[in-house]
Amino acid sequence: MALSVNTNVGAMAALQSLTSTNRSLETTQSRITTGLNVASTKDDSAKYTVAQTLRGDLGKLSAVTSSLNNAKSVTDTAIAGAEQISDLLNQMKSKALEASDAGLDDDSRVAITKDLLALKQQVSTIIDGSDFNGTNILKGDGSATAQGVSALQSIASGASALTVDNQGYTTKATTALGDLTDDTDFAGIDTSDPTNITAAAFSTATTGVIDKLDAFFGEVQDSLSTLGASSRKIEGQLSFNSKLTDVVTSGIGNLVDADLAKESAKLQALQVQQQLGVQALSIANQAPQTILSLFR
Template identity: 75%
Template sequence: MAFSVNTNAGAMAALQSLNATNKSMSTVQSRINTGLNVASTKDDSAKYTVAQTLRGDLGKLSAVTSSLNNAKSVTDTAVAGAEQISDLVNQMKSKTLETSDAGLDAESRKAIAKDLSALKKQINTIIDGSDFNGTNLLKGDGLAATLTNGKVSALQSISGTETLKVDNQGFTAKADTALGVAGTDTDIDAIAAAADGTAAKTAADAFTGKLNTFFGEIKTSLSALGSASRQIEGQLSFNSKLTDVVTSGIGNLVDADLAKESAKLQALQVQTQLGTQALSIANQAPQTILSLFR
């Protein structure tokens, strides 16, 4: 190779090698800083676009989970209210049976009738209060098909085509039929006004029949609400597992192996030092030409 002060091939080769090492060093440092092997479409277009699609699915799964959680809260509120009402109806049945005792005096029947009226008011209060975020599955006539009347629906999948629906149980109408509308205690007043044991038993039996019918309707509603709550919980559990799987899939595509990157970093640091030394040596080569002119 000819000696020249205009062209230093060795220095250019050393510089190219050092630039390549520095570029690799920058890539490794970026992977260590971000934890991502594919942080941009410039790194790997195929993997990046797939990961972006999966990230979109994660966002949709989050929306589905939020919808299911809302439906679960509404349903669980209704379950709590229905369970409490069933307890109160049982108390009313017991007290009504007590009033049918022929040996009970009139004053005692009146006192029990007051308890029955209080229990009825408590039932109506629970029906009105079983509300979550503006939705009440107990209050209403049970025939409405819109959210404004207490029906609730929730997304089940990211496609948005399948929904989970929980119908209004219509406790207001059912309670009015069994117990009388608010402010009207016809059956209870009949028990309180009974002149003798026979009349009291007749009034108590009539009221007991209505209570039994109401209690049967409550049991049906409890079964429906419990089933809906379990279904929602099952779907939430599946969504949670699916979210974990998708998250792991994204990680497999784009996450960096930090142990490998650490080893690469050590090697590149040594290569940088050697490249710098080689460039320094190559830059000193033209000085040897001066010895030819001494």
């Protein structure tokens, strides 16, 4: 090959090699810094597009999980209230049966009635207090328009919502216990007049107070079964969403995550290549100097 001071082929080749090494080194350093093998569509358009779609699904799953958690909290709050009301009704049934005893003196029966009124007030307070974030599925009449709770349960297009209906405790309690705002009415008995508080007033053969309590207790038990099943369904959906989120996250990682052990080894090799490239370019740049010796 002819010697020329105008064209240094060796230097150009060394420069091209060094430029390529530097470009690879930048790519490797970027992967190590970000932890991503595909950080941009410039790296791999197909994988980046798929990863972005999956990231969108993760965002949707997060919204579904948040919705389900809210529904679970509302349902669990209602369950706590219903269980407490069930306990209070058991106490009421015992006291109502005791008050129906014809051998009981009037003063004792009046005292029992005061306890029953206090228990009724507790039931009313629990119904009103079974509220989570402004949603109360115990308070109401249980109609289709009464306040229930609804939650997303899937990111699939057209997926149905998970709903828990209003349990209508306000209407059920009023039917069984009387006006919840009236401190003198218990299951239709006007307790403001002690003469109304008789054994006959409590017996099932006349006003049916015990029957009313039994009926309300049965409705509460049915409601607890419904609420319990709904809570388990929500928990199952939350568990599935959690697993699905892990699977999608893993899938994104398989697509775009960098193998840092591999990139670390590659970085070491490229750094050596860079040093050698610089030396090769330096040697190539010194080649034209040999031409001067021809003119001495």
